[in-house]
Amino acid sequence: MEEFLLASGYQLGKTIGEGTYSKVKEAFSHKHQKKVAIKIIDKSASPEEFIQKFLPRELQIIERLDHKNIIHVYEVLESADGKIYLVMELAEDGDIFDYVTHQGPLPEHRARTLFRQLVEAIQYCHGCGVAHRDLKCENALLQGRTVKLTDFSFAKQLPVGGRELSRTFCGSVAYAAPEVLQGVPHDSRKGDIWSLGVILYVLLCAQLPFDDTNIPQMLCQQQKGVSLPGHLGVSDCQDLLKRLLEPDMVLRPSVERLSRHPWLARP
Numbered sequence: 001m002e003e004f005l006l007a008s009g010y011q012l013g014k015t016i017g018e019g020t021y022s023k024v025k026e027a028f029s030h031k032h033q034k035k036v037a038i039k040i041i042d043k044s045a046s047p048e049e050f051i052q053k054f055l056p057r058e059l060q061i062i063e064r065l066d067h068k069n070i071i072h073v074y075e076v077l078e079s080a081d082g083k084i085y086l087v088m089e090l091a092e093d094g095d096i097f098d099y100v101t102h103q104g105p106l107p108e109h110r111a112r113t114l115f116r117q118l119v120e121a122i123q124y125c126h127g128c129g130v131a132h133r134d135l136k137c138e139n140a141l142l143q144g145r146t147v148k149l150t151d152f153s154f155a156k157q158l159p160v161g162g163r164e165l166s167r168t169f170c171g172s173v174a175y176a177a178p179e180v181l182q183g184v185p186h187d188s189r190k191g192d193i194w195s196l197g198v199i200l201y202v203l204l205c206a207q208l209p210f211d212d213t214n215i216p217q218m219l220c221q222q223q224k225g226v227s228l229p230g231h232l233g234v235s236d237c238q239d240l241l242k243r244l245l246e247p248d249m250v251l252r253p254s255v256e257r258l259s260r261h262p263w264l265a266r267p
């Protein structure tokens, strides 16, 4: 592995993370003259569905995306022994889950600065016809103060012009919309909007809005509506949270509407 990467211009460094079917390592790129992250996927150690369905989708999608708030993929390499290497921009400052764990609930202006960048990333994705389907704090990395969205392993390219109705459960239970949990046909973009609502709640409260240990109970909580954090008072922030965590997917706003919400426009 090391020789293959070296021959391709990358000096491998330490492991910085592990996913279900992947390992992520730091490397120095001689071509770019800077550090990069390399996600290594061993095809022989991954299940068939992942290799045949999800991985090709991920590779096809990430190579097309180019936005300041999305981890840039420089190239994808495959070695003769069946390993895939995703060479990516390195985010050296952790993810927003760790950030909130250390900082506690963020004041509104700091939550806004982070959240606005995620909204921009999703506005770009949905504009390209891509639904992320695994939005969570752990997939929002930090490079200084810049948020970089990553992990498009469940992402889906939506049909142009046509209506997409997915039934697949993807992502993390804690961030999943009611229609995703119930497996009713749904527009995956509306699922992304719900997950953004969960992320905003976590930024402001440093805890999840719904207890995800019991799914039937969680579905009831989602229908009743989120109990809004008291410290926010009656504000446009509360209004935004309520709109994002709207259990009826038809009433939930699109990312375009969300981007025009007054709370996001504040300095």
Ligand SMILES: Nc1ncnc2c1ncn2[C@@H]1O[C@H](COP(=O)(O)OP(=O)(O)OP(=O)(O)O)[C@@H](O)[C@H]1O
Binding pocket: 016, 017, 018, 019, 020, 021, 022, 023, 024, 037, 039, 071, 088, 089, 090, 091, 092, 095, 138, 141, 150, 151, 153
């Ligand atoms: N570009 C990057 N820069 C810095 N760290 C990264 C980068 N990409 C991934 N990581 C780190 O590596 C870990 C593993 O990432 P990966 O995308 O392979 O899987 P995951 O999302 O954590 O898990 P799963 O495969 O189960 O969805 C991440 O949690 C993150 O901490």
